[in-house]
Amino acid sequence: MAESxxxxxxxxxLQLLDLMAEQPTGVTIKWLSAVSKIPLSTCYHLMNTLVDxxxxxxxxxxxxxxxxxxxxxxxxxxxxxxxxxxxxRMVAQKVSQELRETSYVAKWESNEVIIQYxxxxxxxIKVRSLYVGYQEHAFVHxxxxxxxxxxxxxxxxxxxxxxxxxxxxxxSRIQWDEIQRERLVTRERGYSLDEEEWEEGICCIGVxxxxxxxxxxxxxAVSLPRHRYDRLNQSTISYLQQEAQMVSxxxxxQNIYRSINQQ
Numbered sequence: 001m002a003e004s005x006x007x008x009x010x011x012x013x014l015q016l017l018d019l020m021a022e023q024p025t026g027v028t029i030k031w032l033s034a035v036s037k038i039p040l041s042t043c044y045h046l047m048n049t050l051v052d053x054x055x056x057x058x059x060x061x062x063x064x065x066x067x068x069x070x071x072x073x074x075x076x077x078x079x080x081x082x083x084x085x086x087x088x089r090m091v092a093q094k095v096s097q098e099l100r101e102t103s104y105v106a107k108w109e110s111n112e113v114i115i116q117y118x119x120x121x122x123x124x125i126k127v128r129s130l131y132v133g134y135q136e137h138a139f140v141h142x143x144x145x146x147x148x149x150x151x152x153x154x155x156x157x158x159x160x161x162x163x164x165x166x167x168x169x170x171x172s173r174i175q176w177d178e179i180q181r182e183r184l185v186t187r188e189r190g191y192s193l194d195e196e197e198w199e200e201g202i203c204c205i206g207v208x209x210x211x212x213x214x215x216x217x218x219x220x221a222v223s224l225p226r227h228r229y230d231r232l233n234q235s236t237i238s239y240l241q242q243e244a245q246m247v248s249x250x251x252x253x254q255n256i257y258r259s260i261n262q263q
Contacts, residue, residue: 013050017050017067020066025066027064029047051065054068088247091243091247092220097121097122102222103220104119104130104220105117105218108216111155111162112135113135115131115132115135116132136163137198140165140172140194141194141204141221142194142219143206143218143221144219145194146207149184149187150208169198191208191241192206192221193205202223203224205236206220207241210255211252212253212254214255
């Protein structure tokens with residue numbers, strides 16, 4: 001962070017926690033230093049502070065560091081304050097069981113696209129870097145695409161200014177004209193597609209969820225590996241839309257969705 005009012009050491013400590021979250025089996029301080037570009041001696045001081053504060057624990061047998069129960073406590077508190085409606089949680093689980101793939105729920109809240117629930121199927125390939133609370137790179141994943149396609153031009157412009165699109169893979173579409181074209185197509189067909197834009201080898205389909213004000217509440221999405229995505233038929237997308245429509249009705253939405261069969 002470049003702002004003069006930020007505390008550099010705190011920012012670095014949080015960076016280390018983010019990196020550790022992506023390596024659940026544990027990391028060494030040398031690895032953290034190499035990946036974060038933070039000097040080794042500074043990494044040692046930061047990790048000692050995190051261990052002393054209870055946010056990180058050291059496995060002396062394997063000589064690695066992992067996140068502690070205190071991180072889980074914070075995560076649970078966040079989840080409790082942003083509870084997903086029971087109906088939506090049940091639908092996400094149903095979709096995962098039916099399609100045997102990982103499903104995701106995101107909400108448009110405080111002008112952010114925030115992932116709020118993840119349900120894994122029995123043959124699922126989970127996108128490791130997506131987790132509950134994640135709210136970045138919405139231009140290149142299906143949840144973000146479908147939500148951003150349905151917000152107002154004013155809100156979209158503000159979001160674009162505060163979240164400049166960043167390329168995640170060679171397939172990411174991040175140019176202004178590409179994004180605007182994608183928004184239009186997504187609104188017209190009623191769903192979004194992420195074809196390896198977020199992570200190579202992984203594709204995702206997203207459908208919008210609306211509330212009683214007829215505004216977008218959030219999105220439901222499913223991810224799957226490219227080889228299963230290529231064999232996908234339109235009935236799967238229609239199924240996702242039908243499930244999303246049912247949830248939207250429970251959120252008070254009255255309008256009729258466009259289905260695949262009507263296009």
